[in-house]
Amino acid sequence: MSAYETAAAMFSGIEPLRSPDPSPGTFDALAVTYYRSPNFLGLKPSTQTTYRREIDRWREDHGAKRVVHLQRQHIREQMAARYYGLSLADYKDLVAKRQTPKFDPENETGGPEAANNLLKVVRVLCAFAVDDDPAWRRDNPALGIKKFKTSGDGFVPWSENDIAKYLKRWGAGTRQRLALLLLLYTGQRRSDVIQMGRQHRSGATLRVKQSKTSAQLVIPLHPDLKAVLGTLPKDGLAYLTTQYGKPFKDGASFGNQFSEWCRTAGLQDRSAHGLRKSATIRLVEAGCTTKQVAAITGHASLREIERYAKAAEQEKLARQAIARLIRNG
Numbered sequence: 001m002s003a004y005e006t007a008a009a010m011f012s013g014i015e016p017l018r019s020p021d022p023s024p025g026t027f028d029a030l031a032v033t034y035y036r037s038p039n040f041l042g043l044k045p046s047t048q049t050t051y052r053r054e055i056d057r058w059r060e061d062h063g064a065k066r067v068v069h070l071q072r073q074h075i076r077e078q079m080a081a082r083y084y085g086l087s088l089a090d091y092k093d094l095v096a097k098r099q100t101p102k103f104d105p106e107n108e109t110g111g112p113e114a115a116n117n118l119l120k121v122v123r124v125l126c127a128f129a130v131d132d133d134p135a136w137r138r139d140n141p142a143l144g145i146k147k148f149k150t151s152g153d154g155f156v157p158w159s160e161n162d163i164a165k166y167l168k169r170w171g172a173g174t175r176q177r178l179a180l181l182l183l184l185y186t187g188q189r190r191s192d193v194i195q196m197g198r199q200h201r202s203g204a205t206l207r208v209k210q211s212k213t214s215a216q217l218v219i220p221l222h223p224d225l226k227a228v229l230g231t232l233p234k235d236g237l238a239y240l241t242t243q244y245g246k247p248f249k250d251g252a253s254f255g256n257q258f259s260e261w262c263r264t265a266g267l268q269d270r271s272a273h274g275l276r277k278s279a280t281i282r283l284v285e286a287g288c289t290t291k292q293v294a295a296i297t298g299h300a301s302l303r304e305i306e307r308y309a310k311a312a313e314q315e316k317l318a319r320q321a322i323a324r325l326i327r328n329g
Contacts, residue, residue, distance in 0.1 A: 028063040030136060031055055034128050046191045046211045049250055054121035061088045067129055068137045075122055075142055082118050083148060085110025112148035119145060156269055157277040158184075169265035176261045178228060179240055179254075183272055185222040187279035187297040190258070190272040191251030197237040201229070208298075211251075215298045277308075284308045 022028030034040050034055070040048065061078065062070070081091035084101040094101050103110065122142045129136035158166075163184065170176035182193045191211045200207050204226060208217045221229070232239065238247040240254065248254040255272050262270045276297065283293040290305045299305055 023064065025066045025068065025136070026064055027059055027067055030067050030125065030129055031059060031063070033132060034125060037128065037132070039128055044211055044214075046251060049252070050117075051121050051124065053252075054118055055125060058118070058122065058125075067126075070126070070137070070141055072141045072145060075119065075145055078122075079115040079118055079145075079148070083110055083112060083115040085114075112150045116147045116150070119147060155271055155273040155277060157281055158270055158274050159278075162267055162270060163278070166262065166265045166267060166270075170261065172228075173231070175240060178232075179258055179261070179272075180275065181225050181228055182239060183275040184279050184282075185225040186219050187276055187283070189251065189276060190255045193272070194238065194240050194248040194251060194254045196239050198229075198232075198234070198239075199237055210298050213298060213300050215300070217295070217298050219296055280305060281308050281312070285312045 022032055035052070040051070043051065058078070062074070077091065078088055080101075081088045084091060084103055086094075086101060091101060119142060123140065126137070126140040126142050130138065130140055163180070166180055167177060170180070179193070182188075182196060183190070186193065186196075186206065186208070188196075188208060189210070189212060192208055195211070196206060196208070201221075202218075204221050206219045206221060208219060209215070210217065229239070236245070241247060242257070248257070258272045259270075262268075280293060280297055280299075283296060284305065290302045290309060293299070293305045294302060297305075
């Protein structure tokens with residue numbers, strides 16, 4: 001890798017590729033070119049991390065292969081392996097033995113979202129190759145490949161019983177409890193919650209700059225959250241830390257840790273993002289307008305909030321209808 005490439009990688013907050021001189025025309029070489037391009041360097045740091053993780057996993061199986069030789073079937077095979085949470089070699093071995101892979105819903109590395117994320121990043125990488133130089137290839141084989149079906153956006157909102165169960169398991173003074181309260185009472189993404197600290201507090205508000213949208217929000221503190229924040233040590237800048245007292249590396253590492261805390265509390269399929277949905281639903285059910293909700297959550301589009309509002313209104317009207325039916329005998 002040239003000095004420029006190394007500097008560009010360091011500037012973007014990622015480690016330089018360990019392959020010093022990838023063969024021309026290979027996915028390793030394409031990754032080097034992409035990582036130093038404005039297409040990649042212009043992405044948000046959190047998106048860079050996601051793309052880098054997916055591309056480097058792709059390179060484990062295909063890094064030395066030529067980009068021009070990639071076929072749609074190769075992408076479908078990789079997606080299937082990812083869906084089942086398997087390596088490509090293990091997936092192919094099962095297929096060769098005419099054995100049907102088994103889907104494990106508790107395998108966090110698999111599932112439809114994981115497979116679809118892979119497809120998304122491969123599409124981006126191949127689109128860059130076509131645009132950068134026709135010598136890579138002249139078409140994008142990832143276009144037109146269907147995604148796996150998912151239920152909604154894949155994240156289950158927490159019920160009030162879920163929240164109570166979690167809080168019962170993780171008592172006052174624990175970082176596990178603090179994590180839930182920050183997520184629930186700010187409605188922010190996990191990547192933004194781990195950035196929060198006392199330097200962002202101004203009186204009874206938190207100032208947040210969302211990493212995904214760059215939106216700047218001022219969020220009034222809920223009394224329950226304010227009380228907990230008032231008990232935290234004054235040293236350190238991050239409210240949420242690892243067991244070693246260090247800030248979390250990124251949203252994904254925090255998300256994995258939070259999912260583990262959920263499982264310990266007996267909540268097998270709950271997540272940090274599910275609490276963002278629950279925070280949104282709570283605001284809607286409290287009678288907030290869509291714009292009022294967005295002022296807290298920072299949703300760029302009001303469509304999702306409107307969907308929650310419609311569901312809340314439907315339930316409210318249905319309860320009123322049954323109550324009237326009962327009164328009339």
